[in-house]
Amino acid sequence: MPEAILEVTDLVKHYPLTQGVLFKRQIGAVKAVDGVSFALGAGETLGIVGESGCGKSTVARMLVNLERPTAGAITYKGEDITKLSGRALKAVRRNIQMVFQDPYTSLNPRMTVGDIIGEPYEIHPEVAPKGDRRRKVQELLDVVGLNPEYINRYPHQFSGGQRQRIGIARGLALRPEVIVADEPVSALDVSVQAQVVNLLERLQSEFSLSYVFIAHDLSIVRHISDRVGVMYLGKIVEIGTDTQIYDHPTHPYTQALLSAVPVPDPEARLHRERIILTGDVPSPADPPSGCRFRTRCWKAQERCVVEVPPLEVPPEFRLSLTPASHPSACHFAAEKQVVPPSPPAA
């Protein structure tokens, strides 16, 4: 892995649950994120996948400092950004930008496209002098594949895919080094999704960006990511390169998740083993003891109830050079191929 640009250690976010109106007592906490660590290399794309409620969006919001963590550190170039405030925080924020999921609600309907993309310059005037801004915005529109003449239009005059391009242009305005993209394509139609994914990849090489790419669509995450982390109920359960995670998963949750993805190949219906999990994700306000996945896991044993499995390379793979040798938080980690190997490219 290249040198880390962003490092997250033991990140925790608990939202207090209170009772009473005047004398609020804390009666518990929603443990949205409960000890997440990872590193993002320069120029790398780290994908984070997980189902709704697993805490992936909360992680994203903490990375751009929209949410303060309860505990833990986010180190950007050697500096813990969770401790920063005022001017120093503002300087860091310039370098870590976000692209939001819903292009329909993340753009102010009363602002023109020029104002939306130019707003970052109002906050960070040192990036572009006033007279220069209009030109810069038009350049950005061109970069994301929109007509620069659209600068005076309003968001409602654009389609979903075009709006997401506007959101991306806004994220790029300050020339950040890291972009956190939270489900950037999930609201888009299939044919438009591919356009936006390609755009994100092109921009990455053009501006040497590092991406944290959060999504629930496992195919898209594989396509765009160098490394992938799988989250379940506030924790990363498995992390590794795309080959390690998709072709050699060792955590039962990853295996179940991968086997449940509908594959656009009717032939696969017949010779594909599907692991159908029972039940729903437990509430993050009262997560199961020990391993959080144990309530839905077919491998769960006594040990899983009492002992929290650490996220590390399982002992049996520690000395091997197989792709199964990557961090997996399971006491009984074992390789299982769930994605059938692809036939030779046609």
Added chain:
Amino acid sequence: MLLEVRDLHVEFTTRDGVAKAVNGVTYSVEAGETLAVLGESGSGKSVTAQAIMGILDVPPGRIAAGEILFKGRDLLKLKEEERRRIRGADMAMIFQDALSALNPVLTVGAQLGEMFEVHRGMSRKDSRARAVELMDRVKIPAARERVGDYPHQFSGGMRQRIMIAMALALEPSLIIADEPTTALDVTVQAQVMDLLAELQRELNMGLILITHDLGVVADVADKIAVMYAGRIVEAAPVHEIYKAPAHPYTRGLLDSIPRLDQKGQELYAIKGLPPNLLAIPSGCAFNPRCPMARPLCRGDVPPLYQVTESPVPRTSACHFWKECLHA
């Protein structure tokens, strides 16, 4: 034939003009068969379903032409009273968003039981017992205790099961499922699709599955109709269409989805945007985005060409389907 839609046209009158949402759709479903209707937003797949169910907003909507034959009877010629007796009892619909499709101020037991009270004239007590049976059938744990719960007390997957239970209540012969799993997580999506397939087999129902997800289609469908700008551009048995699409739009869709089993190069992207229904391009509606488009495509609306006759008919609305098929 259980259901036959013939040359259906649906229009919506808007402030800016007439939006032609459905422009001559023809498809059919037999008992026990699953037809997947695939398309992007605005392709007319849901509007067609609403027309079949008779829940189209009229006005602004209007069925301009066509026939919908259900068990041999043209639904469009029936009186509203007769349609109402069919709707819910003999054909039912499962909606995408269970939270907004269920009534938040009524218990799920009351909503499930209503089916039996209205259509079968059962007493409240009997209908409540049937509601519990139904919830058991769609595998909702502790059905007896939960029958008095409200929709918001259930998780997304459980709510979708309640929707399925409601649709199945009177054992209809046709079910239309409009994006039934789009709002669900993958592991829950697999559970719900499995359940739906199992119940379909058991009751030998016809199923129209409306979706934009090529993966879901591949998993469950027998045949596919691909829609674009209110027309069916390709219809084929599921295996053949994935192996060799006969329409450039289908081919583009298949090429533009990233794969789970390999990293792959740059994705193929269909250029441009879905058409504006107020001004559908002349000739083939796909021609401005089509890599194979030629002058003929801008002038002549392609008819549905027969790609293969037997054993199962396969059609494509592309002048150059042969080229596409062998590309």
